[in-house]
Amino acid sequence: MQPFNSAFNVEEKISDESLQLRSVVTHGGQVVLSLVREPLAALKPEDVLIRVEAAPINPSDIGAMLGAADLSLAWTADGAAGPELVAPVPAASLPAMRSSRAASMPVGLEGAGTVVAAGSSQAAQSLMGKTVAAMAGGMYARYRCVAAAECLVLPEGTSAVEAASCFVNPLAALGMVETACREGHTAIVQTAAASNLGQILLRICLADGVPLVNVVRSQQQEELLRAQGARYVCNSSSGDFRDRLVDAIAATGATIVLDPIGGGSGGQILSCMEVAISRRPGQAASRYGSEVLKQLYVYGALDPRPIEIPRDIGAAWAAGGWLLLRYLKVTQPQILDRLKARVAAEVKTTFASHYARGISLKEVISPEVLKVCAHPATGMKFLIEPWKNC
Structure with missing residues (x-):
């Protein structure tokens, strides 16, 4: 360096x-x-x-x-x-x-x-x-x-x-967590979790007590996040990835995906969420799938192909884009002031x-x-x- x-x-x-x-x-x-x-x-x-x-x-x-x-x-x-x-x-x-x-x-x-x-x-x-x-x-x-x-x-x-x-990654990570909590989600799945933003989001969730499932693509990335305290890390290159992902979603109750990749990445996780939800005690079977809303937010396009949503996720789902610049425009000023103050206070730790x-x-x-x-x-x-x- x-x-x-x-x-x-x-x-x-x-x-x-x-x-x-x-x-x-x-x-x-x-x-x-x-x-x-x-x-x-x-x-x-x-x-x-x-x-x-x-x-x-x-x-x-x-x-x-x-x-x-x-x-x-x-x-x-x-x-x-x-x-x-x-x-x-x-x-x-x-x-x-x-x-x-x-x-x-x-x-x-x-x-x-x-x-x-x-x-x-x-x-x-x-x-x-x-x-x-x-x-x-x-x-x-x-x-x-x-x-x-x-x-x-x-x-x-x-x-x-x-x-x-101080701005793009910290405020995006804080904003996405704030969005998830405001919409009633109690746990999160993130892809590309070993990225700079992904590691910041991990530190936020650890500090705030928000259960987080981290999806990575190599053993090295898995070890990196576990060394930082991540409990749930699923390696997409492993043969049992889907089973491990379903188990992690079931354990945390995650119902929202934060995905910078696009393509079929987020849709695959929505499918795993539906399987995890079906395991819940008292969950009635229905031709329309579960009644639990599963939310996908795509905030990047590392995969330039069209976004794919499979048809095995039931009828209770939503997908959309999440953009930092729009979030900064529509969010209440007092919330943004609180988030910026946190970035300044933790610039050498959480947001390093x-x-x-x-x-x-x-x-x-x-x-x-x-x-x-x-x-x-x-x-x-x-x-x-x-x-x-x-």
């Missing part, structure tokens, strides 16, 4: 421009990633300027940067401001990508750094020199102007690296993220690096350090 370096003296001179990573879909049917130099805009009274020191590469960021581009055919070229990455988009995917991206787009959903300048308002001035995190988009940049109200202030002594992943490698902005424009990021494996999360090697 390469060392991280986010030390910064707030008295250092601020540049008059920022270097920012952008993505565009060309008329020729290609995605182009490039670094663009942009002048810093004047701050409004409620704004702060963050010197971005750490920003994670999440699966959602890969989607924003590349969409359906074919990285196996990608190449680098010389652009106006330096090297660019060019990758073709399959013809079938091009219309959808063009309709969702009308122009060059800054990327990077979240990140953290030091507030180096502030507008005239008291709220903005109070953040000067502090380490803050933000989910403002365009965070793959050396500087980012953000409204003070959008910043999450971290406890003193928290580094930008520790704060970089670990990175395999820190890379510079220029290193992002590399087919080799992006191929690793586009096919995430356990323990291979990358962190962008915008000021590295500058």
Whole structure:
């Protein structure tokens, strides 16, 4: 692992421009990633300027940067401001990508750094020199102007690296658990449980006493989660996976699935839930199956194929998408404030993220690096350090 370096003296001179990573879909049917130099805009009274020191590469960021581009055919070229990455988009995917991206787009959903300048308002001035995190988009940049109200202030002594992943995974995990509990579910099944988000969700459920069934795909991942205290871990590569999954669901009473995979993954678990429910004492047989509602939420698309729902799950089921950005818009402010406060308080424990490698902005424009990021494996999360090697 390469060392991280986010030390910064707030008295250092601020540049008059920022270097920012952008993505565009060309008329020729290609995605182009490039670094663009942009002048810093004047701050409004409620704004702060963050010197971005750490920003994670999440699966959602890969989607924003590349969409359906074919990285196996990608190449680098010389652009106006330096090297660019060019990758073709399959013809079938091009219309959808063009309709969702009308122009060059800054990327990077979240990140953290030091507030180096502030507008005239008291709220903005109070953040000067502090380490803050933000989910403002365009965070793959050396500087980012953000409204003070959008910043999450971290406890003193928290580094930008520790704060970089404060929003997407922590708030998604907390939000999904809050959703499950609010809808009356008392236990949860999660797939891709060894992922960064999956491990955070495990720690939340352990702390809050919510029974959790973890589905993984290897013995190594099973051992990883059991070492963290997971009681129910089912390995999809084992021959008795389905039997073990039914037993775990029956033991916990889980009735909701949180699934970032898509395809047939969640439907298979709904089928196992129906079997587990049928074992309950006093459960009457019916041609319509059980009357217990089984809920599937898909929050990712690691499997690009259509979502499949089998017909052996009875009639009491529901399936839908779960999106963090929508959750943040529709959830009551007092609930969000409580969740954000918990993230800040537990940023080094429950919500700690670990990175395999820190890379510079220029290193992002590399087919080799992006191929690793586009096919995430356990323990291979990358962190962008915008000021590295500058």
